[in-house]
Every structure is written in structure tokens, then in C-alpha cells.
Amino acid sequence: MREYPVQYAAVRKPKPDPSTLVFGKTFTDHMFLMDYTAGQGWHDGRIVPYAPLSLDPSAMVFHYAQEVFEGLKAYRNPQGGVQLFRPMENVKRINASCARMCIPPLPEEDALAAIRQLVGLERDWVPDQPGTSLYIRPFIIATTPSLGVHAAHNYIFCIICCPVGAYYAEGINPVRIYVESEDVRAVRGGTGYTKCGGNYAASIRAGERAEAAGYAQVLWLDGVHRKYIEEVGSMNVLFKVDGAVITPALTGSVLPGITRKSCLELLKSWDVPVEERLITAEELFAAAGAGKLEEAFGSGTAAVVSPIGEMGWEDRHVVVNGGKIGPLTQKLYDTLTGIQWGTQPDPFGWVVPVD
Ligand SMILES: *Cc1c(COP(=O)(O)O)cnc(C)c1O
Numbered sequence: 001m002r003e004y005p006v007q008y009a010a011v012r013k014p015k016p017d018p019s020t021l022v023f024g025k026t027f028t029d030h031m032f033l034m035d036y037t038a039g040q041g042w043h044d045g046r047i048v049p050y051a052p053l054s055l056d057p058s059a060m061v062f063h064y065a066q067e068v069f070e071g072l073k074a075y076r077n078p079q080g081g082v083q084l085f086r087p088m089e090n091v092k093r094i095n096a097s098c099a100r101m102c103i104p105p106l107p108e109e110d111a112l113a114a115i116r117q118l119v120g121l122e123r124d125w126v127p128d129q130p131g132t133s134l135y136i137r138p139f140i141i142a143t144t145p146s147l148g149v150h151a152a153h154n155y156i157f158c159i160i161c162c163p164v165g166a167y168y169a170e171g172i173n174p175v176r177i178y179v180e181s182e183d184v185r186a187v188r189g190g191t192g193y194t195k196c197g198g199n200y201a202a203s204i205r206a207g208e209r210a211e212a213a214g215y216a217q218v219l220w221l222d223g224v225h226r227k228y229i230e231e232v233g234s235m236n237v238l239f240k241v242d243g244a245v246i247t248p249a250l251t252g253s254v255l256p257g258i259t260r261k262s263c264l265e266l267l268k269s270w271d272v273p274v275e276e277r278l279i280t281a282e283e284l285f286a287a288a289g290a291g292k293l294e295e296a297f298g299s300g301t302a303a304v305v306s307p308i309g310e311m312g313w314e315d316r317h318v319v320v321n322g323g324k325i326g327p328l329t330q331k332l333y334d335t336l337t338g339i340q341w342g343t344q345p346d347p348f349g350w351v352v353p354v355d
Helices: 060-064 087-100 108-121 197-212 258-269 281-289 327-340
Strands: 030-037 041-049 067-069 072-076 082-085 133-142 154-164 175-180 217-221 229-232 236-241 244-248 274-277 293-300 304-313 316-319 351-353
Touching: 030 108, 041 108, 060 133, 067 087, 067 197, 082 108, 082 327, 087 108, 087 133, 087 258, 108 133, 108 154, 175 197, 197 217, 217 304, 229 244, 236 258, 236 281, 244 258, 258 274, 258 293, 258 304, 258 327, 281 293, 281 304, 281 316, 293 327, 304 327
Parallel strands: 175 217, 175 304, 229 236, 244 274
Antiparallel strands: 030 041, 030 154, 067 133, 072 082, 072 133, 082 351, 133 154, 217 229, 236 244, 236 293, 293 304, 304 316
16 A cells, blocks of 8 residues: 655644534644646645645635535444445545546545545544544645636645544434425536535525524425435435335436445345435325335435434425334444444445554
8 A cells, every 4th residue: 555754743632522522623633635736647645734724815726616525434443443434435436526527536546545544643533432433524626826717737635534423422313304495406417416515505505594494404306397306415315115215316416425325235235125216305295195204314424324304395294204213214324333333244345444
């Protein structure tokens, strides 16, 4: 495996108490950096002390949002080792995002080596209390100082890490979600299938409105017909209807989640019928009305699964599984977290040790 030079931090920060951690506010001692220069390619990969970046105010990322990111976690296993969950999927996905955003792709093995070396160096930051982990945020930004609307000639690939507390410290409580009929997150032909900051910027207003109305998340509809369900908040969404699990097909405006993919692979291995297809809000609410909507949940790296207890859509309102987590959702949660934290066998070979 490739090894990058390390400039060690002179001062090490105190490790936080995982029970009081707020997501994404505490960062480790080091970060990974690599530069891209047109004509030279990606070069000078290195680990340096965590510190602010210095960028020209005309750096293109500030103006035209040429940027992509990823999110994955490192988990402390019962033997005290540190492991990653399907990290190559994140590397492949950042390159798929790069292709859409005209950002030069990363050499895949080098990017994985960078994640492993940084997490290995920061291993003492991986908490060991149940449900805790180290969140890893790789991202690429366009740094060329220019206000012209073109692909940049210079980029920085950076990886930062933050210890995170248990997502369900208070137990798994299903959330209330609201079908958003006005704003859309993404459209086909746009950037919905990529992890880019612009998708998130476009989603904030609906999220704030839903929160003000007492809902935890937005259920997104497609941007053309405004009737097909796409995602919930920044998670993929799955429904159990009449014994089968249905999830929106990856039509281009839906993010291909690694948790989604893992749920589908597990469900198939359990012989649960799975359908990836278009699904309208009308079909969903009709199924709920007929008593056939058995379970509903979001999926993503942060929460693993997030059960949906109630759904609102204009003046309609349904409760799912009595507002409680469903048995299949619970089984997916237990199996995925068991594999991720190494308390269960890993029959699919999804786990990658950091060293
Ligand atoms: C990251 C993300 C997901 C979930 O992907 P995972 O790989 O499962 O973490 C779903 N939807 C959106 C919009 C995302 O950005």
C-alpha cells in the first residue's frame, strides 16, 4: 500500500467525551491533502496537522460550486481494531461525482490508501462506546483563481475526520416526514446522483420549512412530474408494502447510497422480494390507506436506517406501523451495525481493516 509523508501535529487536542459530541463539530489532529495541477495530475499527497486552508477569494469553488464530497465511517471492533465499511464504494462514487462535475478522477487505490493511512494515524480518535464511530469526510474543491465559467485547472483533495457519538443515543424513535410539493432537490440530467454541495444548498429551504412545521425530514418528489418519490432528507428511502420492499429506482436524480445497496443485498439474501422502480406518493398513501404499508425507513451512513413513523402530504396524514420501528427495519439495522462494528460475521466481505 502506498505511504504518504506525514507532518505531525506539534500539539494533540484532548479527546472529547463521546456522550456529549455534536455531529461534525470536533475534528482530529491531522488531515490528508493532495493537489491537482493540469498537466501534472494528482500529486503531493501528504498528511499534515488539521488547520484552515488558505484560498484565493476568486477560487472557483466559492463562485460556481465545483466541488464533490463523500461520507463514510471507521468503527472500533471488539478486538480493539479499527475497520471501514465498503470504503472502495465511496472512492468509486466520488469519481462518479467527479465525472459529472468535470473534476479529474482520483487514482482509486491511492485514494483508499490515503483514507486508511489517515484513519490509522488517528486511530486513538475512534471512540469505543457502543454506537460511536469516526466520521470521515473526503472532498475535492476547485481552487483555480478565476471567475470564468470553465472547469478549473487546480484542485485540492482533502480528508478530514471527526469522532461522532451514537446516532440513537436515546433509542430508535421513528420520525415524522412531510412530502415536499414545491422545492425539488434534483432533476434528471442534473447532479442528483452525485454528492455535491450544490444539491445540499438547494435542499436547505425545504428542510427548514419542514422543521418549522414539526417534521424531521422532507420526502422529495421528482422534479419533472412532481409525483414520484425520490429520497427522504439526505437519505435513500425504502418501503415495505404487502411483503415486498420497494425503493425508488436510480433514475439519475437519486443518490446511489451504499447503505441502500447493502440493505437491498441483505434483503435479497433473506429472500425478501425487492423492487427498484418508480413509486408515486399517490401509490404510497393509497397503500397506507389500504393497510398495506407495513414499514418505511430512510437509509444512510450516519443513521444506518431511520424508521418513518408518520407521513404528511398536503392535508393527508398516515401513521406507519403504529409509529414504531418495524421488524424488518430492525433486522436490517441489527445486521448492518453488527457487520460494521464487527460483532457479527461479515459474509459479504464488506469490512476493510485500516491496518
Ligand atoms: C450520502 C447520501 C445518501 C446516503 O448514501 P450512503 O452511501 O448510504 O451514506 C442518500 N442521499 C443523499 C442525497 C446523500 O447525499
